[in-house]
Amino acid sequence: MTSRRVAVIGTGSVPFGKHEDASLEDLGGSAARAALAEAGFEPGRIEAAFSSNVLGGGGAGQRILARAGVHGVPVVNAENACASGTTAVHLARLAVAAGVHDVVLVVGAEKMTGRFQGGITLDRTDRPTLLGLTMPAIYALNAQRYAYDHGADLDDLAEVSVKNRAAGAANPQAMFRKPVTRAEVLGSRPVADPLTLLQCCANADGAAALVLAAENAVSSRHDPVWLLGSGLASGSPIGPATEFGTSRPSRLAARRAYAAAGVTPDAIDLAEVHDAFTIGEIMSVEALGLAGPGKALHAVAGGELSLGGRVPVNAGGGLLSKGHPVGATGVGQVVELVAQLRGRAGERQVGGASLALAHTVGGGVATLDAIASGVVIAGV
Amino acid sequence: MSTPETASALPAARRCACCDAAFPLPEGPDRCPYCGDDRLGEVTLAETGEVVSSTVVRVAPPGADVPYTLAYADFAPGARLFARVRGGAAPIGTPVRLVAAPEPDHYIFEVEEHHP
Numbered sequence: 001m002t003s004r005r006v007a008v009i010g011t012g013s014v015p016f017g018k019h020e021d022a023s024l025e026d027l028g029g030s031a032a033r034a035a036l037a038e039a040g041f042e043p044g045r046i047e048a049a050f051s052s053n054v055l056g057g058g059g060a061g062q063r064i065l066a067r068a069g070v071h072g073v074p075v076v077n078a079e080n081a082c083a084s085g086t087t088a089v090h091l092a093r094l095a096v097a098a099g100v101h102d103v104v105l106v107v108g109a110e111k112m113t114g115r116f117q118g119g120i121t122l123d124r125t126d127r128p129t130l131l132g133l134t135m136p137a138i139y140a141l142n143a144q145r146y147a148y149d150h151g152a153d154l155d156d157l158a159e160v161s162v163k164n165r166a167a168g169a170a171n172p173q174a175m176f177r178k179p180v181t182r183a184e185v186l187g188s189r190p191v192a193d194p195l196t197l198l199q200c201c202a203n204a205d206g207a208a209a210l211v212l213a214a215e216n217a218v219s220s221r222h223d224p225v226w227l228l229g230s231g232l233a234s235g236s237p238i239g240p241a242t243e244f245g246t247s248r249p250s251r252l253a254a255r256r257a258y259a260a261a262g263v264t265p266d267a268i269d270l271a272e273v274h275d276a277f278t279i280g281e282i283m284s285v286e287a288l289g290l291a292g293p294g295k296a297l298h299a300v301a302g303g304e305l306s307l308g309g310r311v312p313v314n315a316g317g318g319l320l321s322k323g324h325p326v327g328a329t330g331v332g333q334v335v336e337l338v339a340q341l342r343g344r345a346g347e348r349q350v351g352g353a354s355l356a357l358a359h360t361v362g363g364g365v366a367t368l369d370a371i372a373s374g375v376v377i378a379g380v
Numbered sequence: 381m382s383t384p385e386t387a388s389a390l391p392a393a394r395r396c397a398c399c400d401a402a403f404p405l406p407e408g409p410d411r412c413p414y415c416g417d418d419r420l421g422e423v424t425l426a427e428t429g430e431v432v433s434s435t436v437v438r439v440a441p442p443g444a445d446v447p448y449t450l451a452y453a454d455f456a457p458g459a460r461l462f463a464r465v466r467g468g469a470a471p472i473g474t475p476v477r478l479v480a481a482p483e484p485d486h487y488i489f490e491v492e493e494h495h496p
């Protein structure tokens with residue numbers, strides 16, 4: 001199949017955090033208008049739109065896009081748990097690459113604060129959920145197995161929070177801008193052993209948007225970042241073959257994205273990775289091939305994944321600093337990659353970055369090892 | 381080891397002819413929950429299994445009493461079961477007994493040394 005090059009030519013976002021007075025439509029509409037403004041395009045240039053949202057009910061995309069003046073065109077509403085935003089980016093990239101559309105809009109938005117107590121619960125009917133298997137508990141089970149299999153010290157997981165919160169302190173868009181110490185992380189409220197509160201990301205409101213264009217629609221006023229590849233995968237029922245402490249859906253999504261982009265993990269300069277929980281970053285980094293099996297925790301402790309290290313992971317602060325407005329997260333990661341690849345990431349800039357990766361993985365129904373995982377690879 | 385009451389109250393189990401996974405009936409009455417196949421044979425699960433991973437949950441949704449211990453454990457032949465644990469911590473590798481319990485549990489894990 002011949003495939004066209006796809007550029008990001010516009011980005012927009014509403015910083016993740018508490019936006020008590022803004023509706024889902026307000027949040028998404030603001031991000032979409034900002035992305036259009038950066039691209040220098042009127043809403044009439046948009047030929048199709050891909051919206052990601054999990055909790056806002058049916059037709060969220062159409063309701064959001066009405067606020068940005070995008071009417072009449074095809075709108076796809078994508079829901080894939082925490083991987084929803086990455087799913088929307090993936091579908092939008094494919095639509096442009098395949099020649100179906102020249103200019104499309106991606107918008108991810110979520111309104112979460114005030115909706116949940118004690119963590120989000122997306123499905124309350126399966127037996128594990130009824131018995132109290134929360135999202136932190138699922139990740140805690142993975143953490144216990146990871147430590148057992150690799151002889152790791154569970155306390156070292158705190159170093160992921162220390163690294164990402166330090167990075168978030170340098171990101172004006174982050175929800176949490178105060179660094180934390182290892183002692184503070186380990187001393188925070190226990191949630192599900194070994195995970196403590198400061199090892200869990202926060203629910204947030206927020207939105208992010210992208211304008212994608214085929215090469216022929218990119219002009220000299222644009223500063224294009226190219227979407228080189230993307231991949232999507234789904235989870236499997238947790239069963240006798242499940243390897244706790246690893247993420248098979250992330251491994252599958254990564255394999256597809258690397259193949260589509262024609263690159264290998266060692267060429268990646270920086271990555272935005274799904275650190276909803278500290279152990280999530282560790283499992284994801286290994287699934288993405290950015291560290292060998294059982295090596296990611298050592299890589300964090302050794303500074304390999306920090307700004308200035310071998311391959312900075314979550315130099316923007318990650319979900320641990322930025323918060324996690326589920327449907328917006330994956331789109332927001334790509335906004336961050338674009339800033340890095342344009343050399344406009346300020347204090348958190350990764351020097352000489354030319355190839356970057358974004359990754360999400362979403363759970364929620366506890367009978368599956370994940371709902372979906374998505375990976376996007378971008379370059380200049 | 382077990383009383384006749386608890387033994388008879390344990391959920392009946394099935395084993396899938398396609399993928400060899402075993403599971404108690406509440407997990408999938410008609411079809412294998414792992415591969416969807418409907419060629420299921422009867423099987424008796426081992427009374428004692430081994431913890432694959434476990435955690436003590438200390439923050440839970442409103443209405444749940446904390447802390448509680450959750451685990452996945454493997455029971456021959458080929459069952460990986462999820463349940464609450466009675467009898468304290470159950471680190472990876474701990475032998476646990478499968479004990480019948482009312483809904484929604486259907487069954488729980490009991491740490492071996494706490495059982496007579």
Ligand SMILES: [Zn+2]
Pocket residue numbers: 396397398399400401412413414415416417
């Ligand atoms: Zn089967």
